[in-house]
Amino acid sequence: MFSNKEKFKEVFLNRLEMLCGKSFAESTSRDHYQTLGSMIREYVSNDWITTNERYMATKGKQVYYLSIEYLLGKLLRQNLLNLGIEEIIQDGLEDLGIDLSELEELEPDAGLGNGGLGRLAACFLDSLASLNLPGHGHGIRYKHGLFEQKIVDGYQVELPEQWLRSGNVWEVRKADLAVSIPFWGKVEAREENGRLVFHHLHAETVTAVPYDMPVVGFHSDTVNTLRLWSAEPAQFPIFKDILNYKRRTEAISEFLYPDDTHDEGKILRLKQQYFLVSASVQSILRSYRKQHGSLLHLHEHICIHINDTHPVLVIPELMRILIDDEGLDWDQAWHITKNTIAYTNHTTLSEALEKWPVYIFQPLLPRIYMIVEEINERFCHDLWEETPGDWDRIASLAIIADHFVKMAHLAIVGSFSVNGVARLHTEILKEREMKPFFLLYPEKFNNKTNGIAxxxxxxxxxxxxxxxxxxxxxxxxxxxxxxxxxxxxxxxxxxxxxxxxxxxxxxxxxxxxxxxxxxxxxxxxxxxxxxxxxxxxxxxxxxxxxxxxxxxxxxxxxxxxxxxxxxxxxxxxxxxxxxxxxxxxxxxxxxxxxxxxxxxxxxxxxxxxxxxxxxxxxxxxxxxxxxxxxxxxxxxxxxxxxxxxxxxxxxxxxxxxxxxxxxxxxxxxxxxxxxxxxxTAEEVLHYYRKGGYDSIEYYHHDQRIRQVVDQLVNGFFDGVHNEFEPIFDSLLEENDQYFVLKDxxxxxxxxxxxxxxxxxxxxxxxxxxxxxxxxxxxxxxxxxxxxxxxxxxxxxxx
CATH class of the missing domain: 3.40.50.2000 (Glycogen Phosphorylase B;)
Structure with missing residues (x-):
């Protein structure tokens, strides 16, 4: 198909007519983009199939990377580069009067991420495939992603991101691999064949449908998979108010990071997280059973890596499946789970460490909450055995405390590896933010400084x-x-x-x-x-x-x-x-x-x-x-x-x-x-511990600082009244917690x-x-x- 530019042009023109139902003379740039994209996806499909077959046949260990974000960018030119066919395509299109750069501009940035967390995940997928390593990504197929930012009169205005308006040429819908995810309802325990069996009743069920995208390695035969889950209504919903159920369901994969200022947004975020991990674990285990049968040695063949705490519910979800569906006892399931999960921490900000109110978590995910509660009880019991009577230590380490489920605590307790993403960051985790856990599990903590594709x-x-x-x-x-x-x-x-x-x-x-x-x-x-x-x-x-x-x-x-x-x-x-x-x-x-x-x-x-x-x-x-x-x-x-x-x-x-x-x-x-x-970090941490910083002193003693800070509120900006008082107050009234004036x-x-x-x-x-x-x-x-x-x-x- 791409052996030389003449062959490419012949196939391209034929494919254009078949795909778009029009002649080349009548076709548009959008037609050209869709045609080229479909040709490339078809071109990599053999290697994609072969890669998966090799993984299945060799039965080597594989990693599944779970991330709430994937900031992929545009894939057209990147795929051509990785396949080594950019020059042939560019020359062939030029002969046809088509500019490859113009086609590239037609491709939307995939609306699957926001910042460094999502771009890191995308870079990691690129390197996994380029290094011929068996690693796949799992995420959510957001319909609108984060938002499209417009600046109107200097203000940020958020508009829905329409990256799927013309479809996504790189994805393949796999409806036959859809799975069901339960929310709400209640859990009933029954004794069956001498063991306690838990049944989730009256749940609101959502269907997770996978869309697979090929991840092409650089000059490599490896094509790994990014599987993105889309939320759809169940085939036979039991609700009378079908329209509301449909809206609630589709909202799960509609926007990245819905506003969680109010409970409705918090519920939606937590739904997204469980939706991602439940769908992913069910999918991973289905593939694993085909290869290995029993799940008793899962941790020897599979590693599930969670990118920050958003996918940490993978821990109780895996426990649920091992106990409720596979019939393993707690100790067996816990041994497998904690040796399967690895966790990357991405923050030193204690206020950014995720936690969920029990009053939201428990009714939304009743069986999962029971398991988290049991993990917490057993963990706290072990702490008590180690240091009897030290309630302060137990309270500071507990997974559930002060009516919150603490996700980072769950991630550390339920995983075999905890890594930071730069040497300084890891040391701060060990010495400050997560010091009690480091003292408890020093062997788990390690550093992996980030990298870029x-x-x-x-x-x-x-x-x-x-x-x-x-x-x-x-x-x-x-x-x-x-x-x-x-x-x-x-x-x-x-x-x-x-x-x-x-x-x-x-x-x-x-x-x-x-x-x-x-x-x-x-x-x-x-x-x-x-x-x-x-x-x-x-x-x-x-x-x-x-x-x-x-x-x-x-x-x-x-x-x-x-x-x-x-x-x-x-x-x-x-x-x-x-x-x-x-x-x-x-x-x-x-x-x-x-x-x-x-x-x-x-x-x-x-x-x-x-x-x-x-x-x-x-x-x-x-x-x-x-x-x-x-x-x-x-x-x-x-x-x-x-x-x-x-x-x-x-x-x-x-x-x-x-x-x-x-x-x-x-x-x-x-x-x-x-x-x-x-x-330095040491100096900042000293100020946080000991105090001694007074931003007003810098304001009074540095005329340059006083002038610019005063200009925030003294009418310096024409037509802007009291607009920047919150910034002014943050620097002086709130003592400048990020040391802007100090530096x-x-x-x-x-x-x-x-x-x-x-x-x-x-x-x-x-x-x-x-x-x-x-x-x-x-x-x-x-x-x-x-x-x-x-x-x-x-x-x-x-």
Whole structure:
């Protein structure tokens, strides 16, 4: 089908007529995209079938990765790259007058994720397949995903994301593999054949229908599977109010992260979580039984990995099946379960550790709650045996306490492995957030520093830079990313450094053209492109960034002699719909942009851009164009970050705190190739423990701080009244819990150093090359090899 471009064109034209029922002359770009996508899916189907047959025949250990998010991005070009047929397709389409890039633009970003958690899951699937490892993903097929973000008058407005409007060419519906999920109802225990059997009665049953997507390995015969579950009404519902039942059911897979401000939203979120794990476990066990029969040795052949706490109900669900359906006793079932489940923690924020009110959990999932209660009782009994009378310890470790089910506690107790996602993050878990559990289970805790799919974020997103790298060190870095270190032999090669500069300039021009097309704002490509793109959250400190921009604006206005290297500050971020404070920050950024960008006295020295609806395909335009990567979270708060790695591999320099994986980036590139500022994690944790920080002191003693903070409430922003009082109060009345004012002076000083370095063109390009060379360590290939070796115990099967 794709052996040469002539054969491709012949098949393409025939397929177009059959699929669309029209001639090529009458066809549209959408027809061309659908035709090409269906051809590629058919092309990989043989390898997809063969991969599954090999897994079945060899009976080797497999891993199933459960995640509430998968931020896949667009798959057309990525699949062509991985299959090694991009050039043939591009040339063949060109002969037909079709631009492959235009077809790629027609593909929507799959609306299956929000931020780093979902993108990490997508990167992991890419590496599993590319390394020929037996690993599959399970998630939810959200109809609308998170939301499409629009900025209207500076405010975030959420619209339904319509990524499935024209269908999804990559998926295959498997209605014959649908399973049933029960909610509500009651549990009745009956003695049958000498054992107690539990029956879930009067349940509201939902059907979970799987949609499978192929995960194509890079230049590999391996095609793994991402299985996404869609919620549909049961075939024979027992409810009189069918319409309401249908709405309730379909809502389960309609939106990612429904607003849980009220109980209705909380119930829906918990439904989503159980829906995901119950459908996935039933599916996994059905395949396993075909291979192995009895479930007694499940843990020897299967690892189920949960990406954060959202899928932690897999623990009681597996227990339920082993006890209720398989007839195992508690101890047998518990041994199998806790040796099957592995857990990744993604946060150091205690307030972000998931917990569910018992009054919601128990009636919605009555049998699951009984099992969680039993797990808790047995766990607390063991704690009592170990330290009799220590009620405080038991209360702090209990899975159910203070009328809440604590999901992270359940995840730790019910798994054999607990890993953090950066070395600093793991140490904080062990020494602070989860110290009591670490003391209890030291053998469970380990670190797996995050990684990124370097083939997408460099080979796909930055083809010119990839060509330069291949020209200098050969092509094998695409499969052995550690070989990027060989670029260091060119750090004094003026020709290579100039090519690096030219590529960056070309990428900056592309982004500038996009900004002008989208927003009508011209930006100077000779300026520093300083970029912060990530989820909008107080601890990520977009506020520190924007206060510094206000300071620069004040300097330009107040001091005729003020000199600065021109800057274009670019933001991209979505705020959770119910996150009031984060939405205020978005409004502030846009208010500053409006003031700065329309002031003729500022000119091209300073521009502020907020790119709406940040997503993977937009990120692929942003990362290659960045000069500075803003990674400025409060130290100890960011688990890892992966945006920092994507910027790094594209030659941007990190301006950041010693937080998350920034610490490991700093160790690799050294002091001379990164800009570090602010409090360390140890200092932040000391302030939290001992106190001693008073934000008002910084407000009174630093005129720069006082000016920008006052401007939040003194009428500085035309037509905005009392809009930013919550931000003002968070900094002063609430004592600035993320140390924005404490780190302000250090941040300003680091920006000054950035400007000095940027004016030394040779030095800057050396720094950039150094970052690219050391970025191979942060490939998800390395991360997945560590998971496979240290946690999952899986091997490449060919």
């Amino acid at each position: 370097h083939r997408r974020w460099l080979l796909k997103a930055n083809p010119k830079l990839s060509e330069l790298i291949t020209d200098k060190i050969g092509p094998s870095w695409t499969s052995r990313p550690h070989e990027l270190i060989d670029l260091l032999k060119y750090e004094n090669d003026n020709s290579v450094l100039q090519q690096l500069k030219n590529i960056k300039q070309e990428n900056k021009q592309k982004l500038a053209d996009f900004i002008y097309q989208q927003m009508g704002v011209p930006v100077d490509t000779s300026a520093i492109f300083d970029i912060q793109v990530k989820r909008l959250h107080a601890y990520k400190r977009q506020l520190l960034n924007v206060l510094h921009i206000m300071y620069l604006y004040n300097q330009i206005k107040d001091d005729p002699n003020f000199q600065m290297v021109p800057r274009v500050f670019i933001f991209g971020a979505k705020a959770s719909p119910g996150y009031y404070y984060a939405k205020k920050i978005i409004k502030l950024i846009n208010a500053v942009a409006d003031k700065v960008n329309h002031d003729p006295r500022v000119g091209d020295r300073l521009k502020v851009i907020f790119l709406e609806n940040y997503r993977v395909s937009l990120a692929e335009k942003i990362f290659p164009a960045a000069d500075i990567s803003e990674q400025i979270s409060t130290s100890s708060k960011e688990a890892s970050g992966t945006g920092n790695m994507k910027f790094m591999i594209n030659g941007a320099l990190t301006l950041g705190t010693l937080d998350g994986a920034n610490v490991e980036i700093h160790e690799l590139v050294g002091d001379d190739n990164i800009f570090i500022f602010g409090l 302000f002076a250090s941040y300003v000083d680091s920006h000054r150093k950035v400007g000095e370095a940027f004016t030394d063109v040779q030095r800057w390009q050396k720094m950039s090359l150094n970052n690219i060379a050391h970025a191979g360590y942060f490939s998800s290939d390395r991360t997945i090899k560590e998971y496979a070796r240290d946690i999952w115990g899986i091997q490449p099967l060919w």
